[in-house]
Structures are given as C-alpha cells and as structure tokens.
Amino acid sequence: MIGFVFPGQGTVRVGMGGWLRREGAAAPVWECAEELFGESVARLCARGPLARLVDTEHAQPAVTVCNLAGLAVLRARGYEPDIVAGHSVGELSALCAAGVLDEAETLRLVATRSALMAELPGHGVMSSVLGLPVERVEELAAESSRPGQPLVVGLDNAREQVVVSGHPEALERFAASADGARSIVALKVGHAFHSPLMAGAVDAWAEAVRAAPLKPPRLPVVPNVTGEPTTDLGTITDALIEQLVARVQWTRTMNELSTVEGCVEVGDSKSLTGMFRTVGVRCVSMSTPAVLRSLPAGGVR
Template structure:
C-alpha cells in the first residue's frame, strides 16, 4: 500500500466543518486555539456558528480551511498511515506544506490570511468571474480561452471538468462559445475573484514579498505541485510554487495521475468535505488496474 494525503481548497468550507473532530479531540481544539492566538480572533467560533457569508469571505475562508485540515491531521495523526506523497488543491497546498514540514503552522496561517486579503482586494479593484465547464475536452476549452481575450483555464480538476477564470466579459464570452461547442454544463461560480488568472498579477507581486519573509524549508515528504503536477521537495521550488500559484493553473488531473503512476493506491482527504476523493475517482476511472481506495476524513471513523 502506498498512501497520499490530500488537502482541499476553497469552496469546500461549511459552517460546522471539522466539528466532530473538534468535539472529540483535544489536539484538534488546540490547533484552533493556536489559530486564534496567531490571527487574533475566534476562528473556531466562526467555523462552528458562521455566519456562512462571513466564513465564505476569502479573507476568513482561507485560514479556516487551513485550520480545519491541520486540526483533523493532528487529531487523526496516529490513525493515518504514513504518506509517500502529499498534495493540496490550490489553497490546500498550504496544508500539504505544513504536513510535509516545509512551513510551520503559524507561518502558514499568516500566509493564507494575507493571501486572502490580497485576493479580496484584487476582486474589489477589478471584479472577475470564474465558471466550471463540464463535458468538453481540455483542448477545446483551451482553444476557446486562447481565442477569447481576458480568460484562461484556472483549474484542470478532472477529464471533462475544468474551471475558467478572468474578466467578466471574457468569461461570459467563453461560456457562450463553450455552450455552442456542446459543453454539458457551464456553471458561473458565485464569486467576484478571478483566482489563478492574470487578474491576480498585482496580488501575486505583493504576495511574493510575504513568501520571501517566511522562507519555506525543504519538504520532508514530496509535495505534488499544483503548477507542474510533479513532486517537489526543494525549498526554492516550493517558494517559486507559492509565488506562481495565484496566477497559474491548478493541474489537479496531472497531480492525481502522477500519484497513481508513482504507485499510490490509497488517498486520504484531510479537511472539510470530500470533493478531492470524487475528483480522484473521476481522474482514475478509465485507468487499468484496481480502483483507488478513497478515505475522506471530514469526520472521525466510526
């Protein structure tokens, strides 16, 4: 058995997330106490009681999702098999880097809080749009994005499931073209932040200086990187990954394939929800051999 730990990103939050772990585990509660000390507010209360709109604000959502993943990881640590790899989807990469020993938890909290602030300001300065495109080949979506000013592929989540991002006009025009091409569904996401696009360039430039101050260390466990879909461990590569992530595409399909090619059989999703388990199943469903074993950890095992 070869194991990968996976960590979810934005969109997986919900009021009450990690609640069962927090009620049953002192280690989990201590992770939230530590977050409150670092951030200066009651993050656990927001996670447990909301309001939902405040939790969904990227400025709060990013540290909340990181804290939920770290709380679950600490609570379940002795039950979890040792991983050969870790990976995180977008924001989840910070949780993966904490798990891999590259970034300390307090530094990661500060990083994602600042990341959220800069992304929120970018969305206020120039509102953008994101849309999920279902049922078309990646190449068809890429061609439409290349022909449409102001839009690009943000997330390659699974075959036939990608997310585009960019200006409101660009995404709307691309959605119209992709619908005409035969997309099964085009779902405009209820956000004004065009993550993983050129609209984040100013935020990325400011964030780069924050990353340099933190100085990630070499990872003790290989981290499959969003930007390349390949394992990295070197501190300089990790620093470049974090700097490029705000404007670069999340290559989750390639990441899952790389894990499978490396012999990973068991995927543990450590955090809120079970979206990543679903994506792993979708990416690998046509692959020969045994089906992957999926282990969502959003609640304690029965």
C-alpha cells in the same frame, strides 16, 4: 505508500470541521488560529454567517484550520504520508504536512494570501465547465479573451471538469460559444483566482513567501503549477508564488498519485475524494471520524 491531499477554498460551508473541533489532538490548531486571527475561527466555521465564511479573507483561513486540525488528528494516531498535495490554498496545508512550514507559519501565510487576494478589485469571475476536454476549453477561452479581458483555464480538476477564470465579459463570450459543454455554472467567488487578474498581488505574495522560514520537505510535494513530485525547496517556493496566477494542474497531480496505495482527503471535504474517483484512485475523506477505521491499523510510515 499513502498520500495526504488537502482541499481548498471552494469547500467551505457552515458547520465545517464539526467533529475535528471536538478532538483533543486538534485543539492547539484551533487555539493558534484564534490567537493569530483575533476571532474564533471555530465559531465562524460552526455558525457562520455563510456570507462572511465564504468571503475570501475568511474562507481560506477556515479551510486551512480544518485541514491542519485533520492533520493533527492523523498524526496523533501515528499516521504520516509518503507524498502530499493540496488543491489551490490547500497547497499550504500540504507544505505543513511535509515539514516545509509549521502550523503557525502556515496560518500566517494563508492569512497574508487571503488578504492580498481580497484587496484586489473584485471584477473577476470563475465558472465550472463540465463536458468539454481541457484542450477545447483552452481554445474557447483564448478566442473569448480580449486585451484587458483575459479568460484562462484556472483549474484543471478532472477529465472534462474544468474551471475558467477571468473577466466577466470574456466569460459571457465563452458561454455563448461553448455549445458542447454539458453545463457552465458560475462559482460564488469575488475574484478570478489562478488567472492574470491576480497579478497585482504577486509581488507582495512573493515577498511574504520568501521571508517565511521554509524548510526542505521531509517527503515529496506535488505543486499545483507543475503536477510533478519534488523535494527541491527552490522549486516548491517558486511554484507557491506562481500558483497565484497559474493553473491548478489537479488532473496531472492525481495521475502522479495513482501509484500510491490510497489517499486521505485531510480536513472536512469530499470534493477531492470525488475527483480521485475519476482516475481510479482510492481516496477516503475525513468528513466523518469513520475514516479512521478504514486506515491501516497502527499508523503508517
């Protein structure tokens, strides 16, 4: 068994997707993105500017195009997964890999998601917290919250690797009380993703998701909000909607994938590969074409 995992928005950088832009199998993905977005996503990935690339409205489509380009390359070589998962916006790429969405609809939904999130008032913040168990971070976040100033665990990425998300004043109180943390590092984002501060986008996002032509998956998907494999389309749909304000259960997801022979981080990132290393799961990154030599010959499935 092999798992495909797809990175999210935090992995964007100028130059991303370099070798994938030169692969003929991925060309239709880049062309589809340019038609949908009305600009060259390939040029933005290659040259930036960084300030534009990391902006939510551009970052989410950019990472998704790289993810889908990587998926197209793997499929052209005969590789298909047995189970899939995606980190945050990467979950939409995972749904494409599972046959729930086609490439064009995946990109349309990502464009909608990123636009809705970007339109919200930009007063939310996120910080990475290292060195504390998630239970302790939960306690400190709850103690730091006030009415109208929430702070929650937005992403449970790995053991003692957590991201808190919410109001800036709540984060200040959190930082002052988190004495045992090894580090607290602010993330370069304009919004508090996976927190109650995203609630203003949920209704429109739910409408977009329920209007999309979703199909039952061909293989198990591990949604972020449950961290449990499922092939039930209703569960997948509800989880995709809830994900906007709910925690990314990535530690639980990695544990569910611990029974596979290995995982491929599809796209142009090494972030998930490093996280899987913390739970002893072999994961290889598509950040260089050399990964194709490390996969089983002749494809899988």
